[in-house]
Amino acid sequence: MDFYFGLLQIFGVHTLLGLSAYVVLLTGQVSMAQAGFYAIGAYTAGAGTAMFGIHILPAIIVAGLVTAVIACIVGFPALRVKGLMLVVATLAFGEMVRLFFFNLTWQVDRGGELVGPNGAEGFRSIRYFPEHGWEVWHVTAFIWAVVIVVMVALWWVDRTRAGAVLRAVGHDETAAQSIGLNLTAVKVGAMTAGGFIAGLGGGIYAHTVTHIEHGVFGVLLATFAIAYPILGGLGSVFGTVIAVLFIQGFLIEGLRFLGDWRSLLFGALIVLAMNLRPTGLLGEHAPRWFRRRKTGSEPLELKEAN
Amino acid sequence: MLTLENLSKLFGGVRAVDDVSLTIREGEIFGLIGPNGSGKSTTINLITGLYTPTTGKVTLDGHDLTAMAQHERTSMGVARTFQNIRLFGNLTVAQNLWVAQNGHEQRRAHFLARWFKAGGEHGPDIEELLRFSQLHSKRDLQANALSFGEMRRLEMARALASNPRVLLLDEPAAGASQEDAQLLAERIRAVRDRGVTVLLIEHMMELVMGITDRIAVLNFGRKIAEGSPAEVQMNEDVRAAYLGGSHKNEELVHA
Ligand SMILES: Nc1ncnc2c1ncn2[C@@H]1O[C@H](COP(=O)(O)OP(=O)(O)OP(=O)(O)O)[C@@H](O)[C@H]1O
Ligand SMILES: [Mg+2]
Numbered sequence: 001m002d003f004y005f006g007l008l009q010i011f012g013v014h015t016l017l018g019l020s021a022y023v024v025l026l027t028g029q030v031s032m033a034q035a036g037f038y039a040i041g042a043y044t045a046g047a048g049t050a051m052f053g054i055h056i057l058p059a060i061i062v063a064g065l066v067t068a069v070i071a072c073i074v075g076f077p078a079l080r081v082k083g084l085m086l087v088v089a090t091l092a093f094g095e096m097v098r099l100f101f102f103n104l105t106w107q108v109d110r111g112g113e114l115v116g117p118n119g120a121e122g123f124r125s126i127r128y129f130p131e132h133g134w135e136v137w138h139v140t141a142f143i144w145a146v147v148i149v150v151m152v153a154l155w156w157v158d159r160t161r162a163g164a165v166l167r168a169v170g171h172d173e174t175a176a177q178s179i180g181l182n183l184t185a186v187k188v189g190a191m192t193a194g195g196f197i198a199g200l201g202g203g204i205y206a207h208t209v210t211h212i213e214h215g216v217f218g219v220l221l222a223t224f225a226i227a228y229p230i231l232g233g234l235g236s237v238f239g240t241v242i243a244v245l246f247i248q249g250f251l252i253e254g255l256r257f258l259g260d261w262r263s264l265l266f267g268a269l270i271v272l273a274m275n276l277r278p279t280g281l282l283g284e285h286a287p288r289w290f291r292r293r294k295t296g297s298e299p300l301e302l303k304e305a306n
Numbered sequence: 307m308l309t310l311e312n313l314s315k316l317f318g319g320v321r322a323v324d325d326v327s328l329t330i331r332e333g334e335i336f337g338l339i340g341p342n343g344s345g346k347s348t349t350i351n352l353i354t355g356l357y358t359p360t361t362g363k364v365t366l367d368g369h370d371l372t373a374m375a376q377h378e379r380t381s382m383g384v385a386r387t388f389q390n391i392r393l394f395g396n397l398t399v400a401q402n403l404w405v406a407q408n409g410h411e412q413r414r415a416h417f418l419a420r421w422f423k424a425g426g427e428h429g430p431d432i433e434e435l436l437r438f439s440q441l442h443s444k445r446d447l448q449a450n451a452l453s454f455g456e457m458r459r460l461e462m463a464r465a466l467a468s469n470p471r472v473l474l475l476d477e478p479a480a481g482a483s484q485e486d487a488q489l490l491a492e493r494i495r496a497v498r499d500r501g502v503t504v505l506l507i508e509h510m511m512e513l514v515m516g517i518t519d520r521i522a523v524l525n526f527g528r529k530i531a532e533g534s535p536a537e538v539q540m541n542e543d544v545r546a547a548y549l550g551g552s553h554k555n556e557e558l559v560h561a
Contacts, residue, residue: 159424161404168394168405175392178354180380180408180468 005136007253009208010141014248016201017221018228018240019150024194025165025229027187028170033071033090034225036097039217040067040201043101043117046212048203049128050115051108056128056207060146063203063281071195075188094222098101102214124190126206138304143204150197150287151237158236166190169235198225220263231273307332307504308353308472313362314527315348322348324527325362327355331474331560334502335494337514337535338409340524341547346507347389350474351506354386355379366472381410383471387461395450399441400427402449402464407431409468432467438493439463457487462493472503479510491517515539523547 017038024031041063048059053071079088107116117123129139169176169186177183186211206212227247247266255262309329315323323345330336338346351357352495353364355376363372371379394402404427412420423466426432436442444452449460458478465473475494481486485514498504508514514521515535523538524532532536538544 033472156424157422160422161407161426162421164397164401164405164427167396168402171394171396172392174356175388175394176385176405177376178356178380178388178392179406179464180377180385181405182375182377 002136005140007249008140010248011244012056012140013201013205013208014224014228014244015147015241016150016197016204017225018232018244019154019195020196021203021230022192022200022232022234022237023154023166023197024190025226026166026170026234027174027190029187030083030226030283031078031090031191031194032087032222032226033074033078033093034194034198035217035219035222036090037067037198038202038205038221038225039073039097039101039212040070041199041213042206042212042217043104043123045203046123046126046206047087047097047116049165049207050123050126059128060200064261067199067202068192068196070113071198072144072188072192074195075191076184079191081182088246091219091222094217094219098214098217099216106107113168120214122211123206124211125213126210126257128207128208139208143208146200146204151241154237160183162189167234170186182220190306213220223270227270230270301303307367308325308505309365310349310353311363311365312366313349314360315345315357316360321527323352323359323524326524326527326529328532330503330505332503333498333501334519335498335506335517337518337521338505338507338512338514338524339509339511339521340539344524344547345527346524347476348527350386350476350505350507353379353474354384354540368425370420377408380408380468380470381413383410383469384474385465385470386474387458387465387476389476389480391450391454391461393452393457393461395448397449398427398446399449399452399460400432400436400445402460403432403435403467404429406464406467409470411469414470422528427524435463435466438466438496454481458482466497466502470502472505473497474505476507477509478506479508479513482510487513493557506525516532537545 016033020037021031022036024034040062043065045059046064048054048062049056064257074093078093079085081089101117102120104117105119107114107118113125115125134142165176165181165186169181169183173183175185224247228240228243231247232241232243251262251266251269255265258265310326310328313323313326314321317356326349330361335443338349340346348357352359353371355371355374357514359372366382366384369382371382371384374382394405397405405458422423433442434444439462441456441460441463444456449457452460458481462475462478479490482490487510494504494517506514506518518535519534521535521538522529523544525543530543531541531549533541
């Protein structure tokens with residue numbers, strides 16, 4: 001049973017990671033910085049509970065906010081470049097973050113034990129959950145509560161003008177500028193929101209594994225992050241969730257017997273998917289049952305029926 | 307109201323716009339014509355800030371726009387359409403108008419109300435624009451599912467959604483039938499009658515001659531004539547430019 005709860009926890013934190021990339025991808029930006037943001041969230045929240053003894057909830061919220069601020073600062077220079085150059089720039093940022101934590105040693109004495117990031121050793125004993133008697137299903141429920149809050153928030157934003165504006169910028173930057181949208185503000189806004197979500201996810205992740213180290217937050221994780229919304233499509237947040245279930249559930253867990261060959265399969269799958277369905281597995285539109293009925297499309301359907 | 311002062315734009319060695327000065331008066335429909343490649347679209351791109359001029363400046367009511375970003379010009383009251391339609395094909399018709407509400411008045415709305423109010427694509431201004439553009443029945447259709455003519459109408463409606471003071475139209479009648487061009491002419495007049503100044507680039511001479519108050523003619527980036535439609539039609543340089551240059555514009559000579 002614990003195995004399945006553990007799996008659900010992985011799905012949960014990876015959904016947050018994927019949603020953080022989804023928000024940025026809505027504006028047309030392929031960001032490889034999400035794993036870096038996730039790392040910042042993980043170390044910040046870990047420090048909050050393990051070093052300073054605060055409650056898990058404020059710890060992950062602070063982690064989200066700190067990450068959002070950093071994402072905002074990084075967003076300004078990074079989003080001046082586009083396409084491949086942005087991929088390279090964000091990738092470089094992610095590696096910078098990883099190397100920062102590789103070198104960071106900052107420990108405090110808590111009850112006779114030194115806790116905190118310890119360079120290449122990583123950050124051990126982020127033991128808020130076991131110390132406070134949380135059982136595995138408590139943790140799982142907590143994670144999914146956060147995931148659902150984030151999903152509902154994003155779903156709601158999509159119904160507001162801000163959501164339409166993100167999609168407009170993602171569709172055509174020139175047209176978006178011509179109608180008076182400030183591209184920098186929109187893109188940096190998306191990056192900031194994405195940073196917040198990645199920070200939350202990383203913060204929770206740190207507590208589920210209790211030991212984090214720089215190696216986890218590398219290029220592979222960044223690739224996963226962007227692969228979820230690319231595979232799931234930009235129609236709605238559900239695409240990302242489904243992509244997480246597919247990649248983490250089927251590809252990584254289900255095909256465990258394939259060992260490291262799975263990474264190869266993962267790469268091949270991305271290449272295949274981009275060729276067959278450039279708008280993602282679920283396409284650019286929300287699945288039919290989530291969509292409002294479009295009255296205007298009726299005449300078209302009639303025509304096809306005749 | 308809108309003035310271009312010695313405006314030039316070089317692309318490498320090409321003088322796309324060459325020392326053009328123009329004054330467009332408040333409330334008029336001003337035509338900008340010229341053979342293919344004469345610099346008309348580039349002029350619009352310089353006014354909206356898509357391109358930075360090599361030299362010269364653009365002012366609106368005495369305010370220098372030249373150093374402003376595109377979105378700042380929108381809130382000053384400049385709006386445009388594109389020669390090759392650029393809609394947000396992934397949004398609905400109504401949403402295309404909704405995202406464009408970035409005019410001066412609209413910007414003063416409260417931040418939260420402006421960005422995070424759901425369902426604002428049903429607002430009264432948008433309903434009115436949809437009716438005006440005869441797109442009301444298509445309001446919830448994806449923009450990329452529209453017919454070509456509907457796309458042109460939507461793009462003009464989108465430009466109007468920011469309540470502009472000057473509307474720049476780049477060949478709005480391209481590909482339109484006579485009948486559609488007639489409706490377009492009426493729509494442009496209606497826009498002007500509401501106090502919007504119009505700069506119209508168009509190859510369809512009947513339309514231009516019929517609705518503009520004044521016309522300027524470009525040839526190889528230079529302004530070769532300016533005046534009333536009748537004056538421009540009689541101008542020797544203009545006739546020479548059209549006869550000497552391109553194929554499709556014998557219209558002007560015969561109009
Ligand atoms: N982005 C650009 N880069 C390089 N050259 C350009 C660019 N835009 C326009 N030009 C050149 O500038 C000149 C003027 O082009 P412009 O598009 O303004 O003409 P136009 O009058 O709108 O023509 P048309 O009637 O065909 O639309 C042309 O020689 C064109 O090739
Ligand atoms: Mg042109």
